[in-house]
Amino acid sequence: MQLQVMNSPFNQEQAELLNRLLPTLTESQKVWLSGYLAASQSASVPGTAERPAPATEPLAESTVQTISKEVTVLYGSQTGNAQGLAENTGKKLEDRGFQVTVSSMSDFKPNNLKKIQNLLIVASTHGEGDPPDNALSFHEFLHGRRAPKLDDLRFSVLSLGDSSYEFFCQTGKEFDQRLEDLGGTRLYPRVDCDLDYDDPAAEWLDGVIGGLSESEGATAAPAPAAAPQAGDSEYNRTNPFKAEVLENLNLNGRGSNKETRHLELSLEGSGLTFEPGDSLGVYPENDPALVDLLLEETKWDPEEIVTINKQGDVRPLKEALISHFEITVLTKPLLEQAAKLSANEKLKELLSPGNEDQVKAYTEGRDLLDLIRDFGPRGVPAQEFIAILRKMPARLYSIASSLAANPDEVHLTIGAVRYETHGRERNGVCSILCAERLQPGDTLPVYIQHNQNFKLPNNPDTPIIMVGPGTGIAPFRAFMQEREEMGAEGKSWLFFGDQHFVTDFLYQTEWQKWLKDGVVTKMDVAFSRDTEEKVYVQNRMLEHSKELFEWLQEGAAVYICGDEKNMAHDVHNTLLAIIEKEGGMSPEKAADYLADLQQNKRYQRDVY
Structure with missing residues (x-):
């Protein structure tokens, strides 16, 4: 209904303003507004709060x-x-x-x-x-x-x-x-x-x-914005800090099959703080070479000005594709949106009901360039197409340093991701940015992701067992730096694994020094390609099952960091087997024992 001077108590100017506002409100906004008006009306009438409801409304009361x-x-x-x-x-x-x-x-x-x-x-x-x-x-x-x-x-x-x-x-x-x-x-x-x-x-x-x-039946007025607390930083997920790169080193030796970057970033002036176990969110950029291939395929003008968000911010198209949108991952919702813009019947057929397995197989390992080459859409304006793309998500990396040991710095351990699939070379967005295009003096947009589910014990005398193959070593480097700074007396035991001892023992000199100085009590390593039969961290755990269970009985906390699908799953099953064997328990009792450890924050995982 349109409000008019004749059918409402408002003058012409008020009616016009309300007619423009009301159609734009969501249901929740209308509910809020009605409650607010009811509350302000009640507050303006003396004695309203004490006045009982009429006898005809007992249910409402x-x-x-x-x-x-x-x-x-x-x-x-x-x-x-x-x-x-x-x-x-x-x-x-x-x-x-x-x-x-x-x-x-x-x-x-x-x-x-x-x-x-x-x-x-x-x-x-x-x-x-x-x-x-x-x-x-x-x-x-x-x-x-x-x-x-x-x-x-x-x-x-x-x-x-x-x-x-x-x-x-x-x-x-x-x-x-x-x-x-x-x-x-x-x-x-x-x-x-x-x-x-x-x-x-x-x-x-x-x-x-x-x-x-x-x-x-009523709503309070909006609360004023909270004043920043002492020690709070203005930088966060939606307002990242541009951290300067201080160091960017390859941790792997010559001849390794892997490339693992050690990044040191400056947080000076940011006010950002963190604890061991927290993560750093990094907003990367897409590879400009991949963006050029996209522009070549679509014939879009790289300099066309496009709107990139609901707030109306604008960028040249090429810059938007490099820094703002995700172009390396395909999802079913993206395919469904693309199908609405495309006349390609094969895409519509792929998305037919019952084809979930085919959709999953197609999206696995392909990117936006594949989608456009395979199905189009052709001739769609750039602005219309980018509206269906997801915003570039941040990448989370376990922090590999202690703030107490390295004030105003944060360190990361990032494995470079390179592989070939569907006839093309593919690269990890953030890892290859760090490996190939990021130099000391450059900056990265970052924020701290606090994680209370992966924290050192409150009591520094508590023994800890750390299982972290590959880049999973990162948070444990932070743990040890922190414990060394605070002079913690608790025992510590590291299980680390990778491919080759000579080229892939990440932070080797630091760990060997901590072991020599007694900061680390025990260290067991597994290098899978150095022996005829592959050996992994879970094999080392089984070799020491009796002592490991003794540590658990003494109150040790267990931490696992790394790949969830394989390593973390295998380590979890190995822990169950050790508890069952050394504790003389049934499988059900062993599962309850491990669940109790988890409930009491003595079994924590940072897995991905």
Whole structure:
């Protein structure tokens, strides 16, 4: 309905302003606005708060009284993204007068679910559709027979994932469905976020606030922006710091099959701080040579000015393709969007229902250049096409240094990724930028990704066992630098593996010095290509199973860093086998023992 002077209490100017505004509002914004107006009206009438509802509205009065202002926010997070969003959600709700509890799922007692009226879930999906480590026990409980009926529960789920994986946001979808199955009611629909999650997460939070406030019958005015706390940095994921490259070295010896870069970056003037176990987010650039091939294939003008985001920022097309958009990964959603722009019937046929395996096979190892060469679309304006591309995601790398040992610096250990598939040479976006195009004096846009799920024990006397083959050695270099600085007395044991002792023992002199000085108590290495039969870190663990179990019994914490699909999976099974054998336990008891270690933060993984 259009507002007019004749059908409303507004003058002509007010009616015109409202007619322009109202069609642009989302449902959550309309809910918020109605609540705000109701609250301000109540506040302006003396005695309104004490005035009882009319006798004809007992149900409404009862409903308002039973709605709780308490909100529980649970997160399942592997790298820290979900935790950061959960904590931000808690803060925003507290600013609006809610009493909020924010907790990791592993720290939450599932039996308390029955006591909760308002539950928010923020969960990432790990690997092939699995819950993150700190969500495993809660996920198992919720999907088990002991899960209670939750008829009084109102909930909403924010799900994080990567649409290039088949089981995109699977964990969040499972939590959302299970809470409904148990009788819960959604106070706002689930939102599934891809790698660029900032905008959809903000919309979800607005919707949640609207849903919670609608139930109360009123909404508080927006809270003022919080003042920065002492020690906070202005630089973060959405405003990265341009860190100068101080050193860029190849850690592998001549003749190695690998190239592993050691980067030292300056954080001077950034205010950024971190702890061992945290990661550094790096925003890379695409290879200009690949961008040139794309432009040649599409016949687009490299200098055409294009809009790159919802805020209306503009760049020349070539610059936008180099620095702003992801062009090396294909996802099913991208193919579906491209099909809408293309007249190519083969692409539409590929995306037909039931062809999931064919889509997965096609996207594996191919990039945007392959898509355009195979299916087009041809003749589509550049602006229209780039609108379907994902924003360039940051790459997360385990920090390989201690801030206490290297003030104003952060070190990284990055393995160069090169391979051939589908008839073309392929390169890792960030790793080859670092290996081939990044020089001392250049800068990289970076931010700190805090990760509370991979931290040294609070007690420096606690023994630690570190398993980190290849670049998985990175956080353990940070651990040892930190322990050396603080004079920690706890024992430490490293298991490291790679291909060849002579060329691939990363940071060899540092580890040997720590071993000699007693900073590292034990070190066992496995170089798979130096022996006729390949030997890996899990083989070394089995060789020392008795002593390793003794360390566990003494209270040692176990840390694993590296490839999840193979190494971390094998090491996990090896730990189970050691516990079963040396502890004289059944497989079920051994699994419970390891799960207890995980619950008590004595088994932590930084896997990718």
